[in-house]
Amino acid sequence: MSNPPTNSGLPRRPGMTVPLPGTLHSHRDKLIELADLGYSDIWSAESDGADAFTPLAMAAAWEPRLRLGTAIVPAYTRSPACFAQSVASMADAAPGRFAIGIGSSSNVIVERWNGVPFVEPYKKVRDVVRFLKDALGGEKVTKQYDTFAVDGFRLGVRPEHQPQILVAALREGMLRLAAREADGAIINWLSADDVTKVAAVVNDAAGGTPKEIVCRIFVCPSENAAAVREAGKFAIAAYLNVGVYAAFHEWLGRGEMLQPMWDLWKAKDRKGALAAIPDELVDDLIVHGSPAECRAKIQQYFDNGVTTTSLAIMPFDRDLDYWQAVRDLSPSAG
Secondary structure (H helix, E strand, C coil): CCCCECCCCCECECEEEECCCCCHHHCHHHHHHHHHCCCCEEEECCCCCCCCCHHHHHHHHHCCCCEEEECCEECCCCCHHHHHHHHHHHHHHCCCCEEEEEECCCHHHHHHHCCCCCCCHHHHHHHHHHHHHHHHCCCCEEEECCCCEEEEECCCCCCCCCCEEEEECCCHHHHHHHHHHCCEEEEECCCHHHHHHHHHHHHHHHCCCCCEEEEEEEEECCCCHHHHHHHHHHHHHHHHCCHHHHHHHHHHCCHHHHHHHHHHHHCCCHHHHHHCCCHHHHHHHEEECCHHHHHHHHHHHHHCCCCEEEEEECCCCCCCCHHHHHHHCCHHHC
């Protein structure tokens, strides 16, 4: 099955977020079904559940049709040598079909949960990208980067194919870094219309070189709009009160819309903060409606510059059947 090109010239790749529901050892048949349905990619996340690499390693052995990517691994939570070993091992396990997505993550995950100071995120991500490129090249690395130093490390794993390196980016600095020094960007928590602004920054910084833009899209194919909006506001509050996401949405032009929610959240009025989130914001950031309406909205992300999707199906409607949603949103359903 061939995918039409995006406006960047790269093929459109429909993907799914993993891990899937249920225990990791139970996912083999479901991963095979994803590929049968026309999904081309799976993208892992790393926060408080499974690590980013284990679900992909299992998928590498079970389903060779799927491309595997991390979206994302925090730049702070692994030492440089350990990071390079994990990346090289996955690239060796799935030659030519692994992409490493790196990001700063957030102060909550990095500092509060992992005890690592969340300082100079731009430099940290840039340095990890540069180190991985140095290490994956096979040479002994002795180098002082801005945020760490490496003395005499050489990778003992030589992947047959170099993995693509992608950078999770929100505002212009990281977006330009993703375009200049990596193979593309990973974006998150934005509307299809917002993609136009983000993609323009990436494409401008890339100087005509096609760059992949991977987008995690939160989807709930349900026509119970009231249920989706009520539950969706909890998810929005959890993310958009984190500093990096607040700054991102202010840059996108939502400062005035979100200021009441931010003020109430800082005042520890959680109920008031949730009530201050307008329905239109949920409708912008979370794809919901009938399966056909959801597929059309997902298509808008592609039309506006996304090259690869990573759908995250959200159980905002308690009556939602997850696997029916996977089937309803699949390329074969359209």
